Amino acid sequence: MKFDSYHPTINFLYFTSVIVMSISFDHPVFLVMSYVMSYLYSAKLYGKKAFLGNLLTVPFIIFFAWFYSYYNHFGVTYLSQNFTENYITLEAVIYGAVIGIKISSVIMWLECVFEILCTDKVIYLFGRLSPKLSLFISITLRMVPRVIARAKKINTAQRGIGRGAGQGQIVEKVKNSIRLVSMTVTWTLENLVDSAVSMKNRGYSLKGRTAFSIYRFDNRDRIIVIILMWMIFLITFGYLLDQTNITYDPMIIMNKITPVSCVFYISYFIFGMLPLMLQVYGEKKFAMQRKKA
Amino acid sequence: MQSSNKDNSKKTKLSAFMIMLLIPAMILITYKMGIRQYYLTSLMVIIMTMVPFFMSFEQRKPQAREVVIIAVLTAMAVASRAAFSMLPHFKPLIAIVIISGIALGGEAGFLVGSLSGFLSNFIFGQGPWTPFQMFAYGIAGFLAGVIFAKKDFVTRSRNKKDLLKLSFFGYLMIQLFVGPLLDICGILTLASVINLETIGAMFISGLPVNFIHGLATFIFLYVLARPLLEKIDRVKTKYGILK
Numbered sequence: 257m258k259f260d261s262y263h264p265t266i267n268f269l270y271f272t273s274v275i276v277m278s279i280s281f282d283h284p285v286f287l288v289m290s291y292v293m294s295y296l297y298s299a300k301l302y303g304k305k306a307f308l309g310n311l312l313t314v315p316f317i318i319f320f321a322w323f324y325s326y327y328n329h330f331g332v333t334y335l336s337q338n339f340t341e342n343y344i345t346l347e348a349v350i351y352g353a354v355i356g357i358k359i360s361s362v363i364m365w366l367e368c369v370f371e372i373l374c375t376d377k378v379i380y381l382f383g384r385l386s387p388k389l390s391l392f393i394s395i396t397l398r399m400v401p402r403v404i405a406r407a408k409k410i411n412t413a414q415r416g417i418g419r420g421a422g423q424g425q426i427v428e429k430v431k432n433s434i435r436l437v438s439m440t441v442t443w444t445l446e447n448l449v450d451s452a453v454s455m456k457n458r459g460y461s462l463k464g465r466t467a468f469s470i471y472r473f474d475n476r477d478r479i480i481v482i483i484l485m486w487m488i489f490l491i492t493f494g495y496l497l498d499q500t501n502i503t504y505d506p507m508i509i510m511n512k513i514t515p516v517s518c519v520f521y522i523s524y525f526i527f528g529m530l531p532l533m534l535q536v537y538g539e540k541k542f543a544m545q546r547k548k549a
Numbered sequence: 550m551q552s553s554n555k556d557n558s559k560k561t562k563l564s565a566f567m568i569m570l571l572i573p574a575m576i577l578i579t580y581k582m583g584i585r586q587y588y589l590t591s592l593m594v595i596i597m598t599m600v601p602f603f604m605s606f607e608q609r610k611p612q613a614r615e616v617v618i619i620a621v622l623t624a625m626a627v628a629s630r631a632a633f634s635m636l637p638h639f640k641p642l643i644a645i646v647i648i649s650g651i652a653l654g655g656e657a658g659f660l661v662g663s664l665s666g667f668l669s670n671f672i673f674g675q676g677p678w679t680p681f682q683m684f685a686y687g688i689a690g691f692l693a694g695v696i697f698a699k700k701d702f703v704t705r706s707r708n709k710k711d712l713l714k715l716s717f718f719g720y721l722m723i724q725l726f727v728g729p730l731l732d733i734c735g736i737l738t739l740a741s742v743i744n745l746e747t748i749g750a751m752f753i754s755g756l757p758v759n760f761i762h763g764l765a766t767f768i769f770l771y772v773l774a775r776p777l778l779e780k781i782d783r784v785k786t787k788y789g790i791l792k
Contacts, residue, residue, distance in 0.1 A: 370674075375671060392616055392620055393664065396627070396668055403625060442780055445621060445781065445783075445784045448618055448621050452612075455616075
């Protein structure tokens with residue numbers, strides 16, 4: 257049971273809030289947590305490949321910290337001088353690393369977004385706001401592979417008479433490709449009237465038309481929404497209490513970590529790990545039931 | 550078509566006006582409150598600017614044929630970006646967007662541009678740049694429509710001089726508008742300190758990219774504009790679309 261089996265609005269709410277949080281929280285505990293959580297979740301979704309690929313973010317962070325500290329010289333702790341005799345400061349290095357971590361965790365969260373929020377869900381979400389636009393988007397999305405398939409078909413036929421896009425010398429190749437594009441465009445434009453007529457026959461622009469979707473909001477979704485809302489509430493509270501902030505310029509100043517701040521850490525942890533935990537739980541449950549049967 | 554929906558167009562104009570007031574208000578609020586979230590603020594501004602365009606499409610009650618022809622052009626723009634994916638920044642997407650803006654008018658041009666930016670990013674990866682891309686591409690189509698649409702460009706595109714003018718317009722569009730806007734997006738997302746130095750560095754590093762992109766647009770407009778415009782015009786006359 258992946259997180260994508262839940263309602264699209266929940267997916268959307270979750271990812272927007274988690275990305276906004278990873279961008280806006282400066283506190284090292286939150287930073288490390290969002291990095292680790294996004295790393296784990298994308299590794300879970302994509303398997304070994306993503307686990308290794310995400311390792312590339314580590315040199316990126318180091319490089320970014322180095323790069324940043326070379327061009328920014330705020331801070332009070334001097335480490336050394338670079339070739340233009342500007343001071344490299346600890347604060348600048350750390351802040352560069354912070355930005356690197358933020359960028360990489362947002363990238364990893366976005367990887368997860370691609371896996372979870374498919375185009376179907378995007379259309380469903382936008383369809384509420386603007387039904388015509390979402391219809392338009394779904395037509396276009398279907399049209400793209402159709403155009404490409406049609407171009408391939410034409411190319412196959414043209415190859416039969418020696419005029420394929422890849423045949424002949426360079427000039428011929430270009431000429432053939434242009435002809436291929438021209439034919440595809442004409443064919444697609446001519447065929448669009450068919451789709452328009454069939455749209456009309458199925459009641460486009462009539463009143464009371466509904467859009468089909470396979471999503472429904474059930475009790476499981478309600479429970480998740482309540483948990484998510486509680487976590488967001490708690491984290492927002494922490495944000496208002498300055499628990500997520502830290503000053504890097506000119507000195508590193510942060511609030512003391514008190515038992516109360518652990519509450520916010522835990523709620524952020526639960527919030528970030530929720531999809532991963534749900535998936536692991538679902539897999540375990542399925543495996544158990546399979547054993548029973 | 551618009552005259553039959555006078556109330557709706559009034560509504561759209563009103564909402565556009567409201568948004569015009571909202572944007573500076575929001576910038577002022579974020580400035581006064583000392584919220585230094587440049588990216589989020591500009592993102593909101595861009596989304597607010599795009600809203601009236603989409604709303605007018607929603608309220609105009611477009612015909613099925615109109616929807617489909619815009620969808621076809623968007624699909625072609627997306628497919629063209631996918632087809633040239635191996636050449637970095639050498640993309641015909643903007644050329645097709647500009648051509649559709651000319652053929653179908655400014656509003657349709659905006660739709661084709663912004664949605665081809667949005668949809669092609671499903672193939673190339675969505676990110677913080679998506680809204681900026683949507684806005685930049687959309688405005689390219691919109692301006693092309695506003696500047697060229699009323700001059701009966703189908704017949705004029707047979708004239709070499711006008712065609713060159715159009716292609717040069719495409720190049721300028723990239724070099725002066727689309728490219729810098731995407732550079733600004735880069736500044737807002739990548740540079741943590743925003744000052745003249747980082748802005749200058751970003752614009753300079755963006756120059757070659759914009760040049761290649763603009764050159765591609767120039768070439769593709771020169772090659773594609775006449776045949777594509779003729780084809781679209783033929784379909785328009787044949788089936789009575791957008792008349």
